[in-house]
Amino acid sequence: MNRRAFLRIAGGITTLTAAGPPSLTPSISASARQAPRRQSVSHTADIVVVGAGAFGGWTALYLREMGLSVTMVDQYGPGNSRATSGGESRQIRAGYGDREIYTRWVLEAFDRWASREAEWGKKLLFRTGQLSLAREWTKTLSDTKTVFDKLRIEYEIVKHADLVRRFPQMTMDGIEFGMFVPGTGVLKAREGCVAVAQAFERKGGRFLTAKAEPGQRTGRTLQDVALSTGERVSARTFVFACGPWLPKVFAAVMAHKLITPRRVVFFYGTPAGDERFTYPNFPAWAVDDAYGFPSIEGRGFKVVPTFEQVMVDPDTQEHTLTADEIRRGREFVARWFPALRDQPLVDSKVCQREDSIDEHFIVDRHPEFENVWLVGGGSGHGYKHGIVLGDYVAHRIVGDDKQPELAATFRLKDQAFTRR
Numbered sequence: 006m007n008r009r010a011f012l013r014i015a016g017g018i019t020t021l022t023a024a025g026p027p028s029l030t031p032s033i034s035a036s037a038r039q040a041p042r043r044q045s046v047s048h049t050a051d052i053v054v055v056g057a058g059a060f061g062g063w064t065a066l067y068l069r070e071m072g073l074s075v076t077m078v079d080q081y082g083p084g085n086s087r088a089t090s091g092g093e094s095r096q097i098r099a100g101y102g103d104r105e106i107y108t109r110w111v112l113e114a115f116d117r118w119a120s121r122e123a124e125w126g127k128k129l130l131f132r133t134g135q136l137s138l139a140r141e142w143t144k145t146l147s148d149t150k151t152v153f154d155k156l157r158i159e160y161e162i163v164k165h166a167d168l169v170r171r172f173p174q175m176t177m178d179g180i181e182f183g184m185f186v187p188g189t190g191v192l193k194a195r196e197g198c199v200a201v202a203q204a205f206e207r208k209g210g211r212f213l214t215a216k217a218e219p220g221q222r223t224g225r226t227l228q229d230v231a232l233s234t235g236e237r238v239s240a241r242t243f244v245f246a247c248g249p250w251l252p253k254v255f256a257a258v259m260a261h262k263l264i265t266p267r268r269v270v271f272f273y274g275t276p277a278g279d280e281r282f283t284y285p286n287f288p289a290w291a292v293d294d295a296y297g298f299p300s301i302e303g304r305g306f307k308v309v310p311t312f313e314q315v316m317v318d319p320d321t322q323e324h325t326l327t328a329d330e331i332r333r334g335r336e337f338v339a340r341w342f343p344a345l346r347d348q349p350l351v352d353s354k355v356c357q358r359e360d361s362i363d364e365h366f367i368v369d370r371h372p373e374f375e376n377v378w379l380v381g382g383g384s385g386h387g388y389k390h391g392i393v394l395g396d397y398v399a400h401r402i403v404g405d406d407k408q409p410e411l412a413a414t415f416r417l418k419d420q421a422f423t424r425r
């Protein structure tokens with residue numbers, strides 16, 4: 006659907022009513038970047054997208070590519086360090102047990118990433134392969150295998166003795182099976198968000214650094230968003246892709262629909278001159294409740310353990326590791342990767358997830374507004390899907406839903422987390 010068709014549905018034509026916004030990147034418009042705060046200026050767009058993470062960024066780009074005038078707003082910038090998409094890297098794995106839709110989307114995501122890499126001349130996807138390790142055969146492995154067979158995805162089941170022989174970097178004590186999926190990999194996350202936002206601007210989208218709040222309403226229609234800069238942006242449709250901030254922006258509707266547990270990510274040094282733990286010599290891996298990646302471009306060997314769930318505020322949580330987290334991270338590495346036992350921690354990231362009640366994404370209209378969409382609930386697995394989800398959301402918004410069977414899966418569920 007193009008802009009004209011959307012406007013026919015939406016019932017009107019819009020125009021910009023004020024000068025262009027400060028630009029996202031110096032390469033695009035350095036002089037405009039430090040524009041002073043403006044008061045009482047109004048802009049109009051067809052669509053406003055709040056949030057420039059993996060979900061909002063891709064949604065805004067696809068809507069712009071449909072020919073719509075789109076303003077994207079982010080309080081801290083695309084892929085910022087507080088955002089859930091703001092990490093160095095994210096896994097693009099294919100195994101989802103019986104949740105076939107996500108495996109299908111991953112297949113589509115690979116094609117889309119490849120074509121965007123070509124379009125932008127930028128390497129964002131590293132095909133490391135992925136190795137899931139298990140102490141015993143599980144229902145999830147069976148379900149994953151069934152889906153892989155159905156979709157003709159290449160994989161191998163590797164038994165203990167072969168795991169020991171093929172992956173000597175890792176201790177395989179107690180591990181009976183590995184499922185190795187050669188085509189999968191790792192994406193550059195923060196860089197990906199910046200690349201999406203740059204493409205959005207190059208294609209005529211308007212990016213603003215500001216905090217947005219729902220503004221004036223008429224009945225069930227939101228008229229505009231109020232920005233921390235003093236500006237207001239009106240639009241026919243609003244998308245709030247605010248990740249872990251959704252419960253802060255829409256407290257009444259989203260409180261207890263998402264939880265935001267702290268997650269810590271360790272990057273350990275690899276031994277000098279030793280490439281055994283470096284892409285492409287070791288795959289992305291998962292064991293028990295932890296996973297990680299080989300060192301990519303010298304950033305260090307990534308380890309993401311799961312500790313107790315501590316809920317955090319994405320605006321205010323400190324991004325430093327506690328002494329206990331450092332100790333537990335090191336214990337984990339010593340247990341599974343003995344050759345890295347004495348290597349230093351060369352980097353770390355602290356982040357938060359935004360888990361929905363069933364770990365499905367949320368793509369739904371706000372129950373009180375007919376023109377407001379809530380998009381989020383990445384639930385620890387959303388980054389890889391942003392490139393497909395954005396297209397799905399864009400089509401739903403313009404009334405051209407290509408996969409109507411998914412609306413129930415992505416509905417904002419009635420169930421909520423119990424108050425903590």
Ligand SMILES: Cc1cc2nc3c(=O)[nH]c(=O)nc-3n(C[C@H](O)[C@H](O)[C@H](O)COP(=O)(O)OP(=O)(O)OC[C@H]3O[C@@H](n4cnc5c(N)ncnc54)[C@H](O)[C@@H]3O)c2cc1C
Pocket residue numbers: 055056057058059060061062078079080081082083084085087088089090091092094095096097215216217218246247248249250251254268269270309356357358380381382383384385386387388389390
């Ligand atoms: C440690 C960790 C590891 C993960 N690993 C993987 C993985 O391996 N593979 C994978 O696919 N996924 C992974 N995920 C999940 C994935 O990163 C997220 O699901 C995804 O990035 C969520 O994107 P988002 O756009 O919904 O949210 P975010 O990236 O948080 O973006 C939301 C944006 O909205 C902006 N915003 C919020 N409120 C406002 C406001 N009022 N005004 C203006 N701007 C606002 C914020 O500044 C932010 O930039 C992981 C998550 C974590 C925490």
